Amino acid sequence: MKFFIDTADLAQIKEANDLGILDGVTTNPSLMAKVGIKGEAAVTNHYKTIAEMVNGDVSAEVVSTEFKEIVEEGKKLHAIHPNIVVKVPMIKDGIKALKWFSDNGIKTNCTLVFSAGQAILAAKAGANYVSPFIGRIDDSNWDGVELIAQIAQIYAVQGYETEILAASIRSALHIVKCAEAGADVITSPLEPILGLLKHPLTDIGLAKFLADAKAFK
Ligand code: E4P
Numbered sequence: 001m002k003f004f005i006d007t008a009d010l011a012q013i014k015e016a017n018d019l020g021i022l023d024g025v026t027t028n029p030s031l032m033a034k035v036g037i038k039g040e041a042a043v044t045n046h047y048k049t050i051a052e053m054v055n056g057d058v059s060a061e062v063v064s065t066e067f068k069e070i071v072e073e074g075k076k077l078h079a080i081h082p083n084i085v086v087k088v089p090m091i092k093d094g095i096k097a098l099k100w101f102s103d104n105g106i107k108t109n110c111t112l113v114f115s116a117g118q119a120i121l122a123a124k125a126g127a128n129y130v131s132p133f134i135g136r137i138d139d140s141n142w143d144g145v146e147l148i149a150q151i152a153q154i155y156a157v158q159g160y161e162t163e164i165l166a167a168s169i170r171s172a173l174h175i176v177k178c179a180e181a182g183a184d185v186i187t188s189p190l191e192p193i194l195g196l197l198k199h200p201l202t203d204i205g206l207a208k209f210l211a212d213a214k215a216f217k
Pocket of ligand 1: 006026027028111131133135136167168169187
């Protein structure tokens with residue numbers, strides 16, 4: 001399973017990248033706004049900086065909702081750097097645009113996916129990644145991880161090549177459950193990724209080993 005970080009914060013991307021386990025980055029307009037990136041030139045520049053930092057796919061989201069505009073915006077995003085993947089929302093014109101990008105060799109990530117039916121459409125349209133938002137599904141009293149398992153089963157039965165990118169991750173446990181359910185990728189904020197490191201018995205065991213090591217120094 002690949003690890004992407006879900007942020008536009010350069011310090012956090014660097015920290016995850018320095019761990020040596022980072023395979024890519026996802027962003028969205030809210031994450032860009034959170035780090036104060038405004039205006040086309042600043043947005044383009046920020047995507048370029050991120051794409052140059054990591055050796056892997058970097059999702060950059062379109063903010064258009066009409067087919068022609070999505071395609072034009074996507075072409076511009078694609079031109080920024082070879083690592084850029086065009087992130088397209090799960091809407092009717094988005095599906096048409098996913099097919100166009102797929103036919104024209106531009107990698108895509110279909111975002112804002114909340115059902116198996118939407119995931120089937122994204123795969124049919126040739127999306128490289130499909131992003132079910134599991135945390136937001138949990139928030140609405142459904143089981144986000146269950147959706148990952150359902151999509152994984154459908155894609156396996158049907159032979160779809162679209163990768164399942166579990167998004168809206170809220171905890172280290174989410175990451176473990178997504179690995180179990182068959183996600184190809186998780187995209188997570190830094191904290192849940194670092195949360196995977198933690199176990200109290202590791203801390204207790206290490207403290208003892210270090211204390212005992214002092215005895216024979
Ligand atoms: C996915 O690509 C989205 O950027 C993200 O995972 C959304 O997460 P949130 O529900 O925490 O905003």
